[in-house]
Each structure stands twice: as C-alpha cells, then as structure tokens.
Amino acid sequence: MSEQPCKTCNGRRLKQEALAVRLHTTTALGSAALPPPPTDAPADIAHYAVDTDERVTTELATVAAVEPSPIAAKSANGKTKAAKTKKGSTKAKDAPAANASPAATAGTDSALSTQNSPLLVLPGYSIDDVARLTVERAKTFFENLKLSEEGTKIAEPIVHEIAARLGFMVDVGLGYLSLSRKTGSLSGGEAQRIRLATQVGSGLVGVCYVLDEPTIGLHQRDNTRLIRTLLRLRDLGNTVLMVEHDEDCIRAADHLIDIGPGAGSHGGNVIAEGPMPAVLSQTQSTTVKYIVGELQIPVPESRRPVDPDKACIEIKGCRENNLKDVDVRIPLGGFVCVTGVSGSGKSTLVNQTLLPALKRKLYASKLKAGDHKTVNGIGKIDKVIEIDQSPIGRTPRSNPATYTGVFDEIRKAFTATREAKLRGYEAGRFSFNVKGGRCESCQGQGTKCIEMHFLPDVYVNCEVCHGARYNAETLQIHYRGKNIAEVLNMTTEEALGFFENIPPVYRMLKALNEVGLSYVKLGQPSTQLSGGEAQRVKLASELGKNPTGHTLYVLDEPTTGLHFADIQNLLNVLNRLADLGNTILVIEHNLDVVKCADWIIDMGPEGGEGGGRVVAEGTPEAVAKVTGSHTAEHLATKLLPTAVPLPVRSGRKGKPVASGT
CATH class of the missing domain: 3.40.50.300 (P-loop containing nucleotide triphosphate hydrolases)
Incomplete structure (x- = not known):
C-alpha cells in the first residue's frame, strides 16, 4: 500500500504555528523535495524535516544564531526580545549577518547552544529533525549538546539517559537505523535487538532473558559488541538463556546444553552439558566436533570460472x-x-x-x-x-506435501488401489480441501479453533476424526498398508523409502532430505514451520x-x-x-x-x-x-593462511552461459 503526503501539512507533520518558528542559516543549500529558501529570509524547520540527516547536519552546523520561540523567550526573560524585519520574519537581536562565514561566527553559540534561552532544549533541530537522525548520529548529537547553566541542571540527567540508551542500540549493531524507522519495516533480528537494548538500559536484576538467535542478520564485526551486551546483562545479576548456532556466542557461554544427536525423532536428548571445558571433552556431540575442528565446512578445492566481463x-x-x-x-x-x-x-x-x-x-x-x-x-x-x-501458505491447509506437489502424486497412488477403483473414488476423494472424503466436522483441518478473547486462540483435535482430517470411509483405503492420514503423518525420511517406486515423489522427497528437512512431516501445517524451514x-x-x-x-x-x-x-x-x-x-x-x-x-x-x-x-x-x-x-581468518587463489574447476554440468551483452 503506497503512502501519500498529508494534504493539510504536505508531509511536514507540523501545524502552521510550529512552522512559524524559524532558523537563520549562513548557507542556502537546496533540497530535492523543497526549493532553497530566499537568501534574505530564514528557513522554517520544514526545510530540514524533509531532508536527510546528512543534509540536516551539514546545514544546521553553520547556523550562527537561533531564534527561540516568542513563548519560550518570554517565559525566560519576562518579555519577548524578537524584532521584526522588513520582510516580516523574526531575527535574533544580536544575530550576525545571514551571509556571515563560519569563521566570523566562531565565537557565537552554535546550533547546539541554548544561550538565547535556557528553555530551548533542542536549538537548531526540531524534534522531527532529531527523529530523522540515525541512532549513531543521534547519540553523537546528545553527547555534544551544549546547554546553558540553568538548562544543564534541568536536562543533564535526561540527556545522559538518552545518550546511554542510544549507546546500547549501537552496541547491538543498530547504529544505522533511523529513530523514526517504522517498526513494521524492521526485520525479526532488528526488533529483537531493540528489545534487548531496552532491557540493558532498564537496569533490572534477577530477570531471566530468553533469546532466540539474536545474531540473526548480524555481521561478524558486530558479534563481539552483541556478546559484550549480553555479558553486561549477566553481570547485572540476570540470567541469559539463548538458543544459538553462532560459534562466537557458543564459546562465550558460561554453560552449554547441546540437544541431539539428530533432528526430529532422532533428537530430543541432552548430548552434552556443562561449562565449555567439560563439554569439549564430550566428542559424541556433533556441535563439539565442529567447535574443536574435528568436523568443518571446508574451503572448496576449486571455484567456478565466473567472470563479470563475459557474462x-x-x-x-x-x-x-x-x-x-x-x-x-x-x-x-x-x-x-x-x-x-x-x-x-x-x-x-x-x-x-x-x-x-x-x-x-x-x-x-x-x-x-x-x-x-x-x-x-x-x-x-x-x-x-x-x-x-x-x-509456504497462508493457511494451515498448506504443508510440504501440497507445496512441493508430491501430494498430487500420492493421491493418484491411492486412487490406483483396487479398493478405491471398486468404490469409484477419484483423486479428489483424498483431498482435505474439498467435500467428499474429508471430515466435514473440521472441514479437513484436523483441528478446531477455540477463540479466546484477549488471549491467543487455542487449537484442539477434532472430536470426530481425532486429527485425521478424513472421514471413516476414506480412511479405509490403504496403500502399502497405510491410509492417507498415516502417510501425511510420515516424516520425509520415512516417506523416502515408502515411495521409492514413484519417481516424481521419490525425487522431491530426496531433495527435502538433502536440505536438512528429514524430520519434517509431509502434512505438517505451514504455520508450524519456521522461516528457515x-x-x-x-x-x-x-x-x-x-x-x-x-x-x-x-x-x-x-x-x-x-x-x-x-x-x-x-x-x-x-x-x-x-x-x-x-x-x-x-x-x-x-x-x-x-x-x-x-x-x-x-x-x-x-x-x-x-x-x-x-x-x-x-x-x-x-x-x-x-x-x-x-x-x-x-x-581472511576463514581462508587458507596464504589466501592464494584456488584453481578453476575443470568443467561444469549443464549448458554454458552465453557471453556478451
């Protein structure tokens, strides 16, 4: 859905009263969204609010004088000192000329000064300007904010807290985010790290924090800072329980619990547990084998001869x-x-x-x-x-079997059985999406939803089919001793041998096993699959x-x-x-x-x-x-010590890629 600027403020966010507060600049840099202001007139804050934080920083850094709002000035001094210019704009009493150079104004208060009014907390920047800064630049802004003596007494604790919280966000690798970034546009990893930074800043103790792969979307450079943040949480007197595959996080842990040895029905056991030295001695753990280097993902012996100059x-x-x-x-x-x-x-x-x-x-x-x-x-x-x-689907009806297309072939296999032919059953009979063979009580879903007001919905097995999805007549048809519900309840690993005589099904099931999904059931609802799965x-x-x-x-x-x-x-x-x-x-x-x-x-x-x-x-x-x-x-640390070029592969299957434009 596209967004359109507000017709009232034209995207400026502020009322006309707020836009009446103006700033003098020594430069008149243009904007792609707004023409430059006249050289003899001050710019209103909307001139900066539509721009990037880099432009805001560049332009406002040269502001020689800040005109406080008449209300703020009157509150501070008992009267309004603003003087009207011929053009009708307001100008500070002791402000230098609009075309004064930065050197000429070096002795005056900068855009980060509040000498004109102790009540003007953010001179030079509107709240919208600050919100458009990145976290890292906002941190610098608040760390270098200059306040009057009275303003310092009032605002210093608040400014210090703001800078500290922004610092926590930088520490977890979020310094590039804009403060005004919409939460809906954040990735899962970014949202989780924002919540983590919030907790670090809260200073709570005696809390158990549970994190699911906080390193998602994080570059290797930022791993150290993230780990340092987690250790800070621990040192405050908290417990940090983390599900993680990252090697750096594993090595930094005080206590490890390795679950396995495999996935699905092959897992569920505690293979290794204890501090790192004790766990490293338990070599039956696949994780430990990778940590100590017994197993590793090798650098390829050769690389494909790709060349951007050719194709x-x-x-x-x-x-x-x-x-x-x-x-x-x-x-x-x-x-x-x-x-x-x-x-x-x-x-x-x-x-x-x-x-x-x-x-x-x-x-x-x-x-x-x-x-x-x-x-x-x-x-x-x-x-x-x-x-x-x-x-892979919008509803629980979607599953790996339907998405990959193997369910069509499986239904054909059931249709070809002797009993199905005698009863006149066609492939549609074995679909849980249409009437005929499905359980009508749950409409083929196998579960029923119980709406819980103000709580998440609860799903329970259908009391008629008991989760099988099909009616009794359909479940009487068997292929190699199993009915359609039992087939959907098989893992891809189990189904691989079961359907070895049906090439299209076998080929797809083999692919599912090769990508590490041997534990996933054919009929597992799409809503129960993780993003990676x-x-x-x-x-x-x-x-x-x-x-x-x-x-x-x-x-x-x-x-x-x-x-x-x-x-x-x-x-x-x-x-x-x-x-x-x-x-x-x-x-x-x-x-x-x-x-x-x-x-x-x-x-x-x-x-x-x-x-x-x-x-x-x-x-x-x-x-x-x-x-x-x-x-x-x-x-460089992952490659061969000399980082010498690897040999080109001798050949490649398939058709060569055409060269040229």
Whole structure:
C-alpha cells in the first residue's frame, strides 16, 4: 500500500504555528523535495524535516544564531526580545549577518547552544529533525549538546539517559537505523535487538532473558559488541538463556546444553552439558566436533570460472535508500554472495532494486523497483526465483506435501488401489480441501479453533476424526498398508523409502532430505514451520524439478536457524544448482557460506549513511586482501593462511552461459 503526503501539512507533520518558528542559516543549500529558501529570509524547520540527516547536519552546523520561540523567550526573560524585519520574519537581536562565514561566527553559540534561552532544549533541530537522525548520529548529537547553566541542571540527567540508551542500540549493531524507522519495516533480528537494548538500559536484576538467535542478520564485526551486551546483562545479576548456532556466542557461554544427536525423532536428548571445558571433552556431540575442528565446512578445492566481463547482469545507478549511485555486476553461472555490515545496503540493492526490476522485465510485474538507471543482461536468464523465508501458505491447509506437489502424486497412488477403483473414488476423494472424503466436522483441518478473547486462540483435535482430517470411509483405503492420514503423518525420511517406486515423489522427497528437512512431516501445517524451514522447503521444491540452467535464484540469509551440519547440507544443494549452470545470488553474513562462494560483492563500509557503496568484489581470496572492508578482515581468518587463489574447476554440468551483452 503506497503512502501519500498529508494534504493539510504536505508531509511536514507540523501545524502552521510550529512552522512559524524559524532558523537563520549562513548557507542556502537546496533540497530535492523543497526549493532553497530566499537568501534574505530564514528557513522554517520544514526545510530540514524533509531532508536527510546528512543534509540536516551539514546545514544546521553553520547556523550562527537561533531564534527561540516568542513563548519560550518570554517565559525566560519576562518579555519577548524578537524584532521584526522588513520582510516580516523574526531575527535574533544580536544575530550576525545571514551571509556571515563560519569563521566570523566562531565565537557565537552554535546550533547546539541554548544561550538565547535556557528553555530551548533542542536549538537548531526540531524534534522531527532529531527523529530523522540515525541512532549513531543521534547519540553523537546528545553527547555534544551544549546547554546553558540553568538548562544543564534541568536536562543533564535526561540527556545522559538518552545518550546511554542510544549507546546500547549501537552496541547491538543498530547504529544505522533511523529513530523514526517504522517498526513494521524492521526485520525479526532488528526488533529483537531493540528489545534487548531496552532491557540493558532498564537496569533490572534477577530477570531471566530468553533469546532466540539474536545474531540473526548480524555481521561478524558486530558479534563481539552483541556478546559484550549480553555479558553486561549477566553481570547485572540476570540470567541469559539463548538458543544459538553462532560459534562466537557458543564459546562465550558460561554453560552449554547441546540437544541431539539428530533432528526430529532422532533428537530430543541432552548430548552434552556443562561449562565449555567439560563439554569439549564430550566428542559424541556433533556441535563439539565442529567447535574443536574435528568436523568443518571446508574451503572448496576449486571455484567456478565466473567472470563479470563475459557474462553478467549489470544494474547501474542504484540510488534507493542509502545506495550511492552504485553500479553492480553480478556474474552468471556461479555462486555469488552479497556481504556487508548490517544496514550497508545489501537488501536495498538485491530485494528492493534488482529483484523487482528483473520481475518487471521477465514477468511484466507491477512491483516498483528502487531508484536506478538501467539493468543490462536480462536476456541471459530465462527466469528469476526468489527463495525467501515467508510462509509456504497462508493457511494451515498448506504443508510440504501440497507445496512441493508430491501430494498430487500420492493421491493418484491411492486412487490406483483396487479398493478405491471398486468404490469409484477419484483423486479428489483424498483431498482435505474439498467435500467428499474429508471430515466435514473440521472441514479437513484436523483441528478446531477455540477463540479466546484477549488471549491467543487455542487449537484442539477434532472430536470426530481425532486429527485425521478424513472421514471413516476414506480412511479405509490403504496403500502399502497405510491410509492417507498415516502417510501425511510420515516424516520425509520415512516417506523416502515408502515411495521409492514413484519417481516424481521419490525425487522431491530426496531433495527435502538433502536440505536438512528429514524430520519434517509431509502434512505438517505451514504455520508450524519456521522461516528457515519454509525457505528450505522452497529450495527443495526447486531442486526436485528439472532446472533449465539459466535461472537466477535469490536467497536472503538462508543459514538462519541452521546448525553447522545443516549449513553443509545447504551448501551441497546450492552447489548442485550452480553446477547445472544456474546462478545463485545469496545475501549472507555467515563466513562458512561466504568462503565457499565463487564471487563476493561486499557493500559498506559501514551501515546507514556510511554505507551504500561497493567496497570490494571478486573471489574470496581477492576480497580477503582488501583493506577497509570489515568482511575482508574476518574472511581472511576463514581462508587458507596464504589466501592464494584456488584453481578453476575443470568443467561444469549443464549448458554454458552465453557471453556478451
């Protein structure tokens, strides 16, 4: 849903009375959204409120005098000292000329001073201006805020608390966020870290904090600061209970509990428990084997010969959000990884600009692409597939079997049985979405919803079918000794051997097992799958098909929620798709994935306004040598000590990618 500026204030947010408060500037920088004010007239605060925090900082830093509101001045001095100019605007009594240089005004109060009025807490910046600053810049603003003697007595404790809380947000890797950022646009990891920063600032003791993978979406550089924040919570007298796969967090823990040994029915046991030294001696734990180096995700022995000069998709002039008019080339026919610290512009480049632009060209999509000039090389791919972490269906009726299409083949297998033929049952009889074979009491859902006012809804098994979804007559039909409900209750691992004689089903089930979903049931409702599991179901669905060899697959942090062993399985699948001639474009922070890429595009160098540029690109060995890249600094430790280029793979399956434009 698109947003339109308010017709009353034209997007300025403030009433005319508030806009009457004006500021004198020594410069008259124009704005893309607002023409520059006249040189002989002060600018109202709306001139700054529609602009970026960088422009606000640049322009307001040169403000020589601040005109307090008549009400504030009258309250402070007993009368209004404002004098009217010929143009009808107000001007401070002792303000220097509008065209005075910064040097000439060096002895006067800056935009961060309140000498004119002790009641003017934020001179030079309106509250809207401050809200548009990033967390990191807002922290600097409050740390350098100059107040009068009286204002300091009143505001210093408040300003100190604000700066401290902003500092906590910087410590958990959120310095790039704007203070006015809408909560609905935050990722799950960002929202969780904001809540974490709030708790650190609260100073509570005796609290048990439970965190589920707080490192999601966090660059390796920020891991240390996050761990330091968690240790600070602990040192206050709290307990921090964390579900995490990140190696740095595991090593920093005081007490480890390793669950396994496998997933699903193969797990559920405590394999190792205790402080790190004690746990490291329990070698039956797969986690421990990866920690001590007995098992590891190896650097590939060779890399695919990708070359952006021969075959690539090139997007030019990207200017959306914080992107600085960048040109990016994505080489085709290999495994490409987009890296960078949080907020550096990765998602803006790929998800908001490149993907919509490709979909508009290939599928006539109505999606709006981020600001850019052109996209070249689209003719070298025949389709683009986004494999994200959104649910595989909107209702509990969707499940891995229906999404991957194997349920159609399973229903055909039941229809082909002798008993089904005698009764005249067709494939629709074994569907729980239409009348006929489903339980009408629960309409094929197997559960019933009990609405709890002011509490989450409660789901209970249907009292008629007891969760089977089908009526008694349908459940009397058996295929190899199992009815349709029992088949849907099988895990993909169990079903793999059960349907080995049906090639389409076997091929898709094998793909589901290869992506690490052996424990997931065929009929498991989509609402019970995590984002990472949903993403892997989509990946398996593509792997189980017959790839064309000219497909661009786009994945955003596919390692979310994955153990070391699962990451290895994921890499095997991605490499299989790339070996067929397809292009894999992945946004990722996990260095075990990054080091296995054929080509890296590193964004940065920082987040927010400090990012939006291509810092480094090339093979992992080449990127690891780049100075000024946070990714390179950490990647070098994961590669071979000498970081020498790896040999090119001798061959590749599938059709070669065409070169040229």
